[in-house]
Amino acid sequence: MRKIVIAGNWKMFKTQAESVEFLQGFLPELEKTPQDRQVVLCVPFTDLSVLSKSLHGSLVNLGAQNVHWEENGAYTGEISGPMLAEIGVSYVIVGHSERRQYFGETDHTVNLRLKAAQKYGLTPILCVGETKQQRDAGETESLIITQLEKDLVDVDQENLVIAYEPIWAIGTGDTCESLEANRVIGLIRSQLRNPNVTIQYGGSVKPDNIDEIMAQPEIDGVLVGGASLAPKGFARIVNFH
Numbered sequence: 001m002r003k004i005v006i007a008g009n010w011k012m013f014k015t016q017a018e019s020v021e022f023l024q025g026f027l028p029e030l031e032k033t034p035q036d037r038q039v040v041l042c043v044p045f046t047d048l049s050v051l052s053k054s055l056h057g058s059l060v061n062l063g064a065q066n067v068h069w070e071e072n073g074a075y076t077g078e079i080s081g082p083m084l085a086e087i088g089v090s091y092v093i094v095g096h097s098e099r100r101q102y103f104g105e106t107d108h109t110v111n112l113r114l115k116a117a118q119k120y121g122l123t124p125i126l127c128v129g130e131t132k133q134q135r136d137a138g139e140t141e142s143l144i145i146t147q148l149e150k151d152l153v154d155v156d157q158e159n160l161v162i163a164y165e166p167i168w169a170i171g172t173g174d175t176c177e178s179l180e181a182n183r184v185i186g187l188i189r190s191q192l193r194n195p196n197v198t199i200q201y202g203g204s205v206k207p208d209n210i211d212e213i214m215a216q217p218e219i220d221g222v223l224v225g226g227a228s229l230a231p232k233g234f235a236r237i238v239n240f241h
């Protein structure tokens with residue numbers, strides 16, 4: 001059985017005070033949420049501790065947005081797996097296109113981070129996806145197959161989530177057609193040793209397109225940026241029909 005995972009990626013938004021305020025609006029909306037779905041909030045490192053306490057006993061899992069591959073060491077500005085696990089983090093985004101684009105993340109470092117996340121008991125959410133230029137050049141399939149090949153070397157596919165995030169659909173309001181997202185996610189699944197990996201779609205997911213996206217047979221969840229910042233809107237996404 002494939003798990004349904006609905007995750008919010010807050011990126012670099014919300015102070016601790018703002019994150020607590022979000023929960024006050026969000027948690028009451030989850031009272032009728034079906035238990036078959038996992039809800040994850042991937043928040044800035046500085047919000048993790050306070051949210052960990054507030055989320056204890058709720059349906060919502062805590063996620064981080066990056067993890068270093070070493071247990072500890074002289075790596076200024078980085079955070080390790082044990083540091084995240086200790087405070088109750090269970091998911092971590094790895095290889096988001098913004099990390100690849102702005103912070104020098106490569107398929108090699110993505111692979112190291114994926115293996116470290118799993119070693120310390122976290123479930124990584126691996127992000128893959130093509131740019132507009134690559135799509136227009138007809139390179140979507142080859143790019144994604146190459147990313148998967150390189151990123152997943154020696155990675156355990158039993159404890160893994162993959163997010164297909166076409167870069168041109170992120171933050172643009174330009175959602176990938178749900179049929180097309182379904183097709184690419186089917187391609188991703190065909191490349192895996194474990195066909196039961198949860199594969200999400202990400203890119204301009206909103207309350208008004210979630211039902212159509214989740215109706216697609218290959219799509220097991222979503223990774224939501226902007227629309228995960230509003231408690232009522234994100235709750236509507238979590239409570240998709």
Ligand SMILES: O=C(CO)COP(=O)(O)O
Nearest residue numbers: 009170171203204225226
């Ligand atoms: O990057 C994303 C999630 O990781 C998607 O962002 P938006 O939902 O804001 O397009």
